[in-house]
Amino acid sequence: KKAWSAREWFVVRKAEIHRSEDNVLIPYIKMGVEARAQEIKEGKLEDCVLTKPNHPLVKYAEAFTHNFDLIAERKSVVYHLRELAKASILAKYLVDSGVRLDSSWFDLAERVTDVGVLEIPQLWNERWKSKVQVNDGKILEAGGPCH
Incomplete structure (x- = not known):
C-alpha cells in the first residue's frame, strides 16, 4: 500500500447576513x-x-461536517472558531456595504499595554525520567527526576 499524507480543513459552506424585524444584523x-x-x-x-x-479522512470529514453544530456545543475551540467565522462575515458585510459606524464602535475594548508572555508553552517537549534500584522489594537507590 502507498503511504499518504493529508489534513483536514475547516471551511465555510454557507454565509449569510439576516436582518431581524427591528433591523438587527x-x-x-x-x-x-x-x-x-x-x-x-x-x-x-x-x-x-x-x-x-x-x-x-473523507469519511471523518463527512461525519464531522454532519455533526458540526453538536461538536461546537461540546468543544469550545470549535464553538469559538464558528463564532470567529460569524464575526468575520459580519465585518465583511459592513465593509462591503459601506456602512459608516460611529467612532465609539472602535473603542469598545480597553487598549492593551502589557501583552504578557508571548511564548506558547510546549509541555509535550519536556521528558522526565528517574532511576530506581530495587532489590527484594526494597528501594536501594532512587535518583531524582532529570530532564
Whole structure:
C-alpha cells in the first residue's frame, strides 16, 4: 500500500447576513470540514481536495461536517472558531456595504499595554525520567527526576 499524507480543513459552506424585524444584523453560517491530500509538487507540499468516498479522512470529514453544530456545543475551540467565522462575515458585510459606524464602535475594548508572555508553552517537549534500584522489594537507590 502507498503511504499518504493529508489534513483536514475547516471551511465555510454557507454565509449569510439576516436582518431581524427591528433591523438587527444576524450572521448565519454553516461550516464543515474537508479532507485534503498533501502532494509534493515542484518540491513543495500542496493541498488537493480528496474526493474518494472510501478514504478514511473523507469519511471523518463527512461525519464531522454532519455533526458540526453538536461538536461546537461540546468543544469550545470549535464553538469559538464558528463564532470567529460569524464575526468575520459580519465585518465583511459592513465593509462591503459601506456602512459608516460611529467612532465609539472602535473603542469598545480597553487598549492593551502589557501583552504578557508571548511564548506558547510546549509541555509535550519536556521528558522526565528517574532511576530506581530495587532489590527484594526494597528501594536501594532512587535518583531524582532529570530532564
